[in-house]
Amino acid sequence: NFAQVRIDGRVSGDVRVYASDSDSGMSARGLEFEVDDGTGIIRIRCYEDAFDELRKARNLPGAGDHVTLIGNYQYKAKRQFVILSSSSDLRIERARPERATPLSHVSRAEEYGLPIGERLRVTGRVKSVEDGLYERTFWLTGPDGSATPVVLSRSALDAYGPSDPGAVFCRSLKPGDYVSCFGTLNMSRGREGRHWQVSPATPADLLAADEMIWKADNAGN
Numbered sequence: 001n002f003a004q005v006r007i008d009g010r011v012s013g014d015v016r017v018y019a020s021d022s023d024s025g026m027s028a029r030g031l032e033f034e035v036d037d038g039t040g041i042i043r044i045r046c047y048e049d050a051f052d053e054l055r056k057a058r059n060l061p062g063a064g065d066h067v068t069l070i071g072n073y074q075y076k077a078k079r080q081f082v083i084l085s086s087s088s089d090l091r092i093e094r095a096r097p098e099r100a101t102p103l104s105h106v107s108r109a110e111e112y113g114l115p116i117g118e119r120l121r122v123t124g125r126v127k128s129v130e131d132g133l134y135e136r137t138f139w140l141t142g143p144d145g146s147a148t149p150v151v152l153s154r155s156a157l158d159a160y161g162p163s164d165p166g167a168v169f170c171r172s173l174k175p176g177d178y179v180s181c182f183g184t185l186n187m188s189r190g191r192e193g194r195h196w197q198v199s200p201a202t203p204a205d206l207l208a209a210d211e212m213i214w215k216a217d218n219a220g221n
Helices: 048-056 154-158 165-172 211-217
Strands: 004-022 025-036 041-047 066-076 079-083 090-093 119-131 135-141 147-153 178-187 196-199 206-208
Touching: 004 041, 004 154, 025 048, 041 048, 119 147, 119 211, 135 154, 135 178, 147 154, 147 178, 154 165, 165 206, 178 211
Parallel strands: 041 079, 147 196
Antiparallel strands: 004 025, 004 066, 025 041, 066 079, 066 090, 119 135, 119 178, 135 147, 178 196, 178 206
């Protein structure tokens, strides 16, 4: 207990940011995420000053990221976790594929051999925007009408504060807009059934696109 350890693995699931908004911006309290290194999963925690340091350095992890970190191992109440105390102790590798995957392929991921957990680049036209309690969902369509949800967690949207350019862009997206997105392929488990979806790590994973990019990225070449 209380040993210093080095963890090397992939962020599994969403990162939870515990923060509150105020007139002056965001009051940081902390974040939690889980890392899977292939042998097991452990929870990572970061509090107040350390979280504020991560946010200022724009060094916040997201779903699907590969991370290497050094932290303090603790075992309490039959639970184990690692405390991250500095931004310098966290290194993030976040893939940004150059080649786009057509949305028609994403909706049939098994048929096209797309592995779950892979980072993809997709481009779509926004069909609708849905605000949930824990996420914002952008339904993107391809030229053939195929639709895929891009699901950005509320924590990722709020992590850098309300004035962050990426967050401002994501909040401004509306039906008819074209957008490119980097995100992790995973399977939804909602009440409306199971379907493939793409999960961005941060708001910066969504970028403005146009009709020409939309057609080229969905050509299937």
